[in-house]
Amino acid sequence: MKAFASWSGGKDCMLAAYRYLQKTDNQIACLVNMCDQKGELSRSHGLKKQLIQRQANCMGIPVIQQASSHQEYEKNFKNVIHKLKKQGVDYGIFGDIYLKEHRAWIERVCSAIDIEPVFPLWDNDTVELLKEFIQTGFKAITMSVRSEKLSKQWLGRIVDERFLTDISKMEDIDPCAENGEYHTFVYDGPLFKTPVNFETGATIFRDKHHFLDLI
Secondary structure (H helix, E strand, C coil), X not given: CEEEEECCCCHHHHHHHHHHCCCCCCEEEEEEEEECCCCCEECCCCCEHHHHHHHHHHHCCCEEEEECCXXXXXXXXXXXXXXXXXXXXXXXXXXXXXXXXXXXXXXXXXXXHCCEEECCCCCCCHHHHHHHHHXXXXXEEEEEEECCCCXXXXXXXXXXXXXXXXXXXXCCCCCCCCCCCEEEEEEECCCCCCCCCCCEEEEEEECCEEEEEEC
């Protein structure tokens, strides 16, 4: 089964890709990373385009990075996967866990291109998913938090057992941040040939989020 992976650079898309690849006949042809209108930042997490490229290089998987405005997101996403369909890609991997409205959008868009969406994490317990991510050996750092949900002290934390313990105690916070409470950047783990080199920069506040600049 030849698939693309819808890619943010974070833990959920990584774990979804990892699970998908556990079947020997499955392969990931490329990562699809939608960027902002200028093509400089990953639209979902606000990561620099170059970090996603480095991540893909360290995994040895090609990446397509498509610039898009919010208004033309669906059209541009369809254009990308339509081209992949012509290249023999029949499946799309998505890291969604329980947001039904977003899954419905994915299914509608993929259906229009005759792509079958795959949801390896769907309806799983989010504490168990985070535990699996950590115990499987992936390494990630928190690079943004919603200011009304988490303080900026959560920025730059490594996603490890202590992180799991602390986040699980928080009220009204999904441990996997399915509602966007925080975002992560994965820099090492079982799918990597080498770790991703990066440094931490300044803390930025933008659009009600605290961001840790990764460079």
